Amino acid sequence: MLGASPIETWEGAGAIFTFAAGGASLWFWLSVALCIVPLVVSLIAESAAESEHG
């Protein structure tokens, strides 16, 4: 996590987000994964409800 800054000075800076200089893809794929996990959570909750009431 250290060294995430893509800039050393504000002078003429463009993209200033963390990991703009490299390493952003890890966070992209983590974001993708975190969108899939709740689908699984939802399916588990649905299955439990179906078992109890279905």
Add this chain to the structure above:
Amino acid sequence: MTPEIQAAIDMTTSINLEVYYYWCTAIMILIHAGFLMYEMGASRVKHTLAAGTKNILAFAFMIPTFWMFGWWIYLSMTNGFTPDFAAGASGVPWSENMGPNLQDNATGVFWGAFTLFACTTASIMSGAVIERIRMAAFIVLAVVLGSVVWNLSAAWGWHPDGWMVKKWGYHDFGASGVVHMISGFFALGVLINLGPRIGKFNDDGTSNVIRGHSVPMTIVGLMLIVVGFFGFLGACVLYGGTAQWVNIYGGPTTLSAICFNTLMGVAGGIIGGYTKTRDPFWMMSGALCGIISVASGLDLYYPGVTFVVAFIGGYLGPVFAGIIEKFKIDDAVGAVAVHGMCGVIGVLAAGVFLSGYPTHAEGIPPISLYGQFMGMLVMAALGFVPGYVLSLIFRMMGILRASDGVQLAGMDVEVPIPAYPESMQTNNKFV
């Protein structure tokens, strides 16, 4: 003019643009607040929080998925289904434009506004399917609608380089087709596979009215949606800096034009809904019907035309809902009628009243009834087919519809807290 003064003017223009779309986006969130109230109010007590959870998740899932691939689809798919990778390069999530960038004041606020359009499309479908759809299937359907299908429709018909615009002069200023028809017809495709709520239809073919638990909440929610529409329609106008405002196609317009016609559309729709039903639910749904029925031409209509067409939309909304019900389709909030069918009116009305208006660039045909009619067909198909096919797959997998037992107990059995202290579960199919 010195370079310093020019730079100051340029920076002021950039910041004005940012401020304008930033607050349009904030106001558009009221659409979602309104849909949230609308859906929860339209649900029976035992389904209230499941409906609310579903709506909130539609909002939440739209944002990251629009960042991951939605914006890229809009920028790159203007030719149809073949992506233009060069045009979409700035929209991939690892682009320097898709995060804080001191050289780019525009991408974030435009992305934000388009994301909120996506949230609106998902919310429209969300209301139609309450009280029986399963959550995981709904989330996937919402993402496909909001972060894929709406982006395709916008790339084709709501972009100066969209193929429908270049081929037919398709004009859809306020998104009657690209948002409302797409969502309404997508919802129709899902509803066919999802089936009705338990108790909605009788064996003899007649139907029962299933009342939500809070009509006042529903009505206030609808009014919030109307407020949010000012952000929505305001975001359909592009800030021109030192020049005139332009519509999404680059044609000149003014915010005053939008103000005239949005207000006249709201009023026409409410009065049309009242004339038909005297029912406050359909009066406020009529407001949506009214705006949607005139949205394609809001930038150009005479306010008197807007009022008359919106009145017709507000009057016909409940009629469309009745017709849809005759086909044994249970649309819990009238989304197909309000958004799908009034969207058809909106697209075609622009063809009737705006025929002959020049478009934004040389070589692009003027607005015509033929172009609008063809655009209407494309929007209906583009909305319906993915909704129908995907929901059919989910139905075959057995993950689309909650079992009768869960529906009778109430979808809130999946939610860890009750909606109200007096909430109770009941197996009465009408309660």
